[in-house]
Amino acid sequence: MQLSRFGEKFAAKSGISGLMDDLGAALTDDPTLLFMGGGNPGRVEAVQVAFAKRLSAIAADRDARHQMLGVYQAPQGDRDFRDELARFLNREYRWSIGPENIAVANGSQAAFFVLYNLFAGVAPDGGERQIHLPMSPEYVGYRDIGLSDNFFTATKPKIERLAGGQFKYHVDFDGLVLSDSDAALCVSRPSNPTGNVVSDAEIASLDRLAQSKDIPLIIDGAYGQPFPALIEDSATAFWNENTILMLSLSKLGLPGVRSGIVIARPEIAQAFSRANTVVSLACGTLGPQLLRGMLDDGSLLQLCRQEIQPYYAQRRELAIHAIEAARGDLPVWIHKPEGAFFLWLWCEGLPIDSVTLYERLKKRGVIVLPGNDFFIGSGEDWPHSRECLRISYAGDRQTIEAGIALIMSELHNTYAQSP
Known part of the structure; x- marks a missing residue:
């Protein structure tokens, strides 16, 4: 099969396709994997119930149903x-x-x-x-x-x-x-x-x-x-x-x-x-x-303020506390979390690059995202760009606690093995 330039570019492995491959593996191939890598939102029950009610109302309305499905x-x-x-x-x-x-x-x-x-x-x-x-x-x-x-x-x-x-x-x-x-x-x-x-x-x-x-x-x-x-x-x-x-x-x-x-x-x-x-x-x-x-x-804003925002705020504090409790003397810095639902770790002086660390963590059963691919347009020759990880805290409490325990354990091992 001979692909066009477009085909060669977009059919090749990329950072975003790798992310979604990992998501698929966590959801279907190996549900025991602790998935802390992608941007999948958390499962907020009150939010799902609210949208399920809205979906039921649309399905019960002949004109609304046709507008959604048939036009x-x-x-x-x-x-x-x-x-x-x-x-x-x-x-x-x-x-x-x-x-x-x-x-x-x-x-x-x-x-x-x-x-x-x-x-x-x-x-x-x-x-x-x-x-x-x-x-x-x-x-x-x-x-x-x-x-x-x-x-x-x-x-x-x-x-x-x-x-x-x-x-x-x-x-x-x-x-x-x-x-x-x-x-x-x-x-x-x-x-x-x-x-x-x-x-x-x-x-x-x-x-x-x-x-x-x-x-x-x-x-x-x-x-x-x-x-x-x-x-x-x-x-x-x-x-x-x-x-x-x-x-x-x-x-x-x-x-x-x-x-x-x-x-x-x-x-x-x-x-x-x-x-x-x-x-x-x-x-x-x-x-x-x-x-x-x-x-x-106003019900959408109410849903954001009363359900979505508190959900992520609680899990952010849980994740930060777990990292701080296990950090010890590691030169691991947390970017000040001001939004979204990620923690960005800077592992200063990391003896390996973040892709290698990602592969080691994957073998231990937790998926994060290595920082290398995020430094778009610059930074490929910058040591900092190879020292960072993105960690999602959108999951349940057990995933956050168990995943961060594995991440910090691997970081302790990695730094300890450095000459």
Whole structure:
């Protein structure tokens, strides 16, 4: 079988395909594996019950059932859902958007594939344009998404060491220099993988920089505002006409419905929808149908505040306590957890790289994500990029406690065996 260049690129093993392979193994091949590697949300019973009731109501309504199962949606997605989401965002944040600013996609991963390639890649004049990540590490799913080579550039972060064995990344504005080939800035807020939250001041500076270069600022808000809002209270939701805000229903507990949302000025939302129609024909209706009414009546925000946020807060504290109790004199630092549901460990001076550590942990029955693949566009020659792990604390208490015990045990062994 001879593949095209596209086929060779996208059929090859990648960081994101490896992550999903591990998820499949944990769910089906070997359910005894302690899965602390992926972005699968936790099983919050009250959330599942709420959406099950909504699904039952749709199934019992003849017209709603037909709308969900039997009709192609318009290119930008369900108009009633987009109307409701626009009302919600205007009410909550005093923005001024309408349904024309909103486009629905079949998951945010697919949405990023279309969006990134709208802006970056081979330009009409034959030159190459890139997406710039102002603070690497960034989401592993971005790495292989471009249709051309040299798709990303990135700036390494400043590292601030904090009390209690924690640290924090900051945007290094002194080192952040954009070139004429940079087509957009993109930052996840809160960060996947680190749980870092780029501050309001940093966002304002990135916005000014993007506007000065006449390029968009893309904010990946999959874990942030307005839902599920797994983000520290001091962060303010941000959008303007030069911003493209990406949202997802997955972290609400709905990864199976594959619903992503693009919020942008109308010409960008329309361009995205036209390209997305070529790729997907139409977006799915289940996610938008499930949320219909829950934005207008406030029940979705109530679900986030009363169920989703406390669930992850409790498990975050459990995970941090487990690491701190087992850390001893290991030079292992925890990135200050400000959002999402990950802990990012910096194993300073790690005698092996994080991929080797990942393989050893997998043999011991726990799956994490090695940090190497997250340093997209820069950092491959930076020792720090080989010393980090992403650990999910979305699972049940037993998984968190048992998994972290294995991780810390292996780290003690690894450092002890170093010459």
